[in-house]
Amino acid sequence: MTEQPQVAEKTAQPPRDVLLSCDDVSLSFGNVRALVDVSLTLRPGEITALVGDNGAGKSTLVRCVSGIHRPDRGTITFDGARTDFHSPEDAREAGIETVHQNLALVEDLTVWQNLFLNREIVRRLGPVGLLDRRAMQSRAREMVATLAVNVPAVGSRVRRLSGGQRQAVAICRAAGFSSKLVIMDEPTAALGVQETARVEELVFRLRDEGHAVLIISHNFAQVIRLSQQVWVMRAGRCVGGRRTAETTGEEIVGLVTGAIGS
Amino acid sequence: MTEQPQVAEKTAQPPRDVLLSCDDVSLSFGNVRALVDVSLTLRPGEITALVGDNGAGKSTLVRCVSGIHRPDRGTITFDGARTDFHSPEDAREAGIETVHQNLALVEDLTVWQNLFLNREIVRRLGPVGLLDRRAMQSRAREMVATLAVNVPAVGSRVRRLSGGQRQAVAICRAAGFSSKLVIMDEPTAALGVQETARVEELVFRLRDEGHAVLIISHNFAQVIRLSQQVWVMRAGRCVGGRRTAETTGEEIVGLVTGAIGS
Amino acid sequence: GSGGSTEAAAANGAQAAGGAAQNYAAVIKGLDNPFFQTMKQGIDDQAKTSGATVTVQSANSITDTTGQADKLNGLAGQDFSCYIVNPISGTNLIQGLAKLSMMNKPVVNIDSPVDPTAAKSANVKLATYVGTDNREAGKMAGQRMTEVLPSGGDVAAIGGIAGDVTSGARIEGFHQGVGKNVKVVQTVAADWDRQTALTAATNVLRAHPNLAGFFVANDDMGLGVARAVADAGKTGKIKVISVDGIKDALQAVKAGTLEATVAQYPYTIGQMGVEACQAATSGKTLPASVAAPVELVTRSTADKALASTPKPFGPYEDPYKALTQ
């Protein structure tokens, strides 16, 4: 947070260049101060990375932005408007799609049902809307094929999938719907080499199509490869931000571990 | 599988040098042939790596070895004896501890209860054995502190932990009890840089203490760093094995993707 | 003619002479209540003496209105020559009964009456009804209560399941039977269950420490109430009167823990039901309605009642007997 002014200099641009901004966001669970005055910003059309140790508060921050938690204090501004998401539905409406770390898949539904959850394709028959199962299944097949190597049948229940297959489904879901911001919480953690490469391609494609992407990763090589901006969290605080072009893996490790003080 | 003879040459050693050997292990789930004639061996006192794409069958193989699934066909020999584990209990009795990919933690129990699950410390009061909660709690605190950076309270329920914190708990559990073989299914996937380094130290320590370790990882740098032997799976088959010293990251990638044929 | 059913054996010959062995079906109420066990016993015994076979089915519980209807429907499809029904409510068996009437099968209604308006509009024809007037039974209990509490006092009523018709009729009758000095201060529902009645009575005793008596809608609950009174150390001081006349209650009356029970003789009702079937199948014209015996059993008559249980100790009218001869 003390880092904030320093970064603000670099990112001090007309507000239309800021898609998301968190200001002094705090959240505690009982005694655990998961977020302490976190401030950061995120530009449209860029890939932003968020890094930090286990338990640093990254997922908690993401959950605040995507409407699952409401911060105790602080404000979140998205696309020029101050937001007060009361539910994930609000966030999705506003244009934020999220791949959560715990995946948020419904184990007992099939792959295609999960992919289209709350985004179902419907054929209208007068007042009633009936699911267009066929359309969803075939689109689902296409979506999954772009990411997975051992492609699971879109009709099989998620419960049966391998760790990486689930991850691929969750990523497909977030990427498959037009949104302003796609958040991915450790999307490639469970992925193999080929699948990771495909996800990285996908992330680039999303950016090229004009989406902003926020990616959480423990893989600093990946962070350097993908992102334009890195934010670092430590023990609930945002301890720094760098333009990726102006930093190195070592500096980021230093910020994460606290070797480079804040 | 066709690779098998070739590998067998390299590993053809007196049986006391083989701790675990799988021979033609196969398992199908309905139409999905998850394992097809998988054969591989594992030496005591060594770190063995198992790699392969998502859905290649790695976790399924591990679940066979640790008694969760029973193979449709094939034999598993452990410590000189042919095994036929009917339950994970049998495997744990035989000396196999496993960190499963889905973690196998009980969300509603506390960290210390999970660490000592089915290995509880008990004070005998005549015929009844009462839990020694205090002893377990203090030992749990020590165990967790060795791995985690943002150490969670051992009295908090696992449900509340961050992704990496859970992973650390699962690893502590498997490492904390004397066993002949410790299997870790993607142990560092959710871990931060510092935590990953600590787990790697732990893996080395386990080996130095004479345990065999089987580690599944998508991080080939890590595989090369840690292991003495690598096995590669592709689409349910074991398509090759190499002494780590005699191979490179590129060769392994080739085997995984199928660029280097089997 | 009138007389004890000891003479029933005589009917045997008459029936045998009447033709082929008869095959009847009976549908009675819940099977977890001894009252209906005794009723079944009466049916079975009379069937044996008369050489008929009777298939007896009963509802799962005293509230199982539709289950009972299902059972009647199941039996209605089969070839029985006469049906005996003891409906849980006035109307729950109407559909099955309408079907039987359409097939011109004689139906004998015992214990609880079929609602007459419902029967009429569904074209249900009943060969006869035999049972006791529950309001009348309650009234007898009320009169007895007034006798044993000459200087009056507060009493409470313990009913079956709230809303149950039989229970309602008995309690209503009790209200009519008691004199001016006796005041019903509280009515609670105890679900026809002894344990629940015990708890309810214990609670009522706390609320009304000067309570002088309990009227209880059946004997099973009555025994529970008697136990509550005994636990409070007030046996004899607080008068408990219940309805049914099951054996354990007669013994309790003898022992003095129950003041009295209004005995309704389900055994005899069952017997008379079978007799009515015999008469009906042999083409006799039956009386529209026959009152089954009801007797107030007090300490002085307890021995007699016990000696003849499950049959009445006094004389009673049985017009069917004559018709079967």
Added chain:
Amino acid sequence: MTNTTTLRASGGPNWSHRLKDAGFWAEWAALVGLLVLVIVFQALNPTFLSPGNIASMLVAAAILVILAVGQTFVIATAGIDLSIASVMTLGAVVFGQMYQAGLGLGVASLMAVVSAGAAGAVNGVIVARGKITDFIVTLGMLSAASGLALILSDGKPVTVIDPLLLRLSTTGIGIFGWSFVIAIVVAVVAHVVLFHTRFGTHLLATGGSPESATAMGISTARIKIAVYLISGLLAGLGAILLVGRIGAAEPAANTAFLLNSVAAVVLGGVSLFGGRGTIVGPFFGALLLIALVNGLTLLGVSQFYQPLAVGIVVVLAALLMRFQK
């Protein structure tokens, strides 16, 4: 309807694979159980499959099928509606009061459905907004609805003899009584809603993983309210059929319907832990329970042995669901 379901299971018409699929067996286990039962009963008593007996079984099953469908919606969200039977009682009593007041069949039916739906909505709102366990809320409603029924009716049944209602419960098309036809329509609509609408998918997601459903922007609270509303409305529909069937609106509890509705759902292969559901399963589960009692009655299994037999057969039928694992 049945075809669509199987196609759903894995998206292709490959029958040999289908037969190896566990989910398939779970869904059809109740039907298999029913068939086994039918074969056994028919072998032991040929009246079992007579048109008349089939017809009366189907009519007897109608109310249970409708309640089981309502219960399925609730259970698929990992809830349970313990109040379903007493809400039906409430609906019946409201019907009775309206009818007695001369408001006619239409208004009475409407009010029965509205009042039962309201009770269901109250359940839903308390569960969803108050965040109280389903079990406790609906247990409270079980009690409250029967209390309301008693208060409204003053504990007394109202005889309802309406020609139209009588036709509804006694006539039909061939062996399909009108009430069973209504039950079929309800089941078909429910199947479409569950598997072919967004609402149905969101319902299953809510049951399977409320956190995930919430994270995907589904309002689980709204889904919860909707399923309890549906359950209440169907209980109201059941109430109309019940009044038609027993010819009266009674405040007495219909406890048997509660356990049977849940049993039908569970026998139909629907997990009490939510997230999975079928309509076909509970439909046949309900028929199985009705056929069981009917068959045992036809066979003349003694009343004391019936509960034992029911218990054993229910467990044996469930053994067929082992395939689910």
Added chain:
Amino acid sequence: MTNTTTLRASGGPNWSHRLKDAGFWAEWAALVGLLVLVIVFQALNPTFLSPGNIASMLVAAAILVILAVGQTFVIATAGIDLSIASVMTLGAVVFGQMYQAGLGLGVASLMAVVSAGAAGAVNGVIVARGKITDFIVTLGMLSAASGLALILSDGKPVTVIDPLLLRLSTTGIGIFGWSFVIAIVVAVVAHVVLFHTRFGTHLLATGGSPESATAMGISTARIKIAVYLISGLLAGLGAILLVGRIGAAEPAANTAFLLNSVAAVVLGGVSLFGGRGTIVGPFFGALLLIALVNGLTLLGVSQFYQPLAVGIVVVLAALLMRFQK
């Protein structure tokens, strides 16, 4: 006992943190609800807290507490024992038959516990080995056990007047009747087993995540069998107290005990989805349910309004559990 529980929750004696902890409130919500109820009732009717009334409430609560403890063990494994009340009935009937046969109190008690335990073990074995849903297995046992009870007793109650048994149910230490003392002992032992033995931890793990428990080498089948056995044995103990309380062994259904036992557990903050459990919660949950009926009767709330009041209060009490979220 109570102290240990709270210490358990987060491993330290820090009370201010404790009070902010949701789990703490879930566990003690039933006690808070009970206290509120006591204050209200006492304000409205001072007899409520008279020693005599407290004593009779506690005695009335004893059986429910014991059943609720058994039910807690089952529910903590994500199961449910629907047969608990009818297994108690079976135990009571076995007791009655043995006692009537002159085998004495000791043998009769032993056989009651053994037979109920056997029924529980059968539940457990079928659930664990047959892999059938708990709900269906215990629903089957509900039916089968009451059938057995009817067959064994021939549907008739057996009066049991035993001096020792009478003392057990009517005397005690101060306001604590012996049966309540037994219930307390059961609760304390259960608490120790649940929180201070390996079995208890394995039980919670089995309920919370059967896959994880299995992966850790816990035999979930053995745990399941054990909890149903415990539930059966406690139902047997309850049977002895029941016979002592009403002075008879009856084949009555005791349905109220079933729903109340589950309600006590859920009001006590235990989730029906398993994995969490307390004994303190269900203990106070049972007391709350008993106090509620007692208080309403003391206040003279009419029988028709009682169910409504019970329903509302149960939901209000549960509102206290909102803190659980």
